[in-house]
Amino acid sequence: MLNNLPNLNELYYFIQVVQAGSFAKAANKLGVTSSALSQNVKSLEKSLDLRLLNRTTRSISPTNAGEKLLAQITPHFHAIVGGLNQL
Secondary structure, eight states: OOSSOOHHHHHHHHHHHHHHHHHHHHHHHTTTHHHHHHHHHHHHHHHSSSOOOEEEEOOOOEOOOHHHHHHHHHHHHHHHHHHHOOO
């Protein structure tokens, strides 16, 4: 059980990084720096006390925990966007 709720921006950034396949591509799409995205994902990992991404100099990939989190939260973010689009 979590003592503090994770930052929703950090969760959204995590989704975007995984879907883009890199911090640079996600940063370009979101209009932020790669460094800012990396810091946000690190902050999320720290708050959850889990490593979510495997990072190399050439690629990123979700860990098992990252895969599970991605599968759990992505549909909810899509539902929020869908709800907003219906307004």
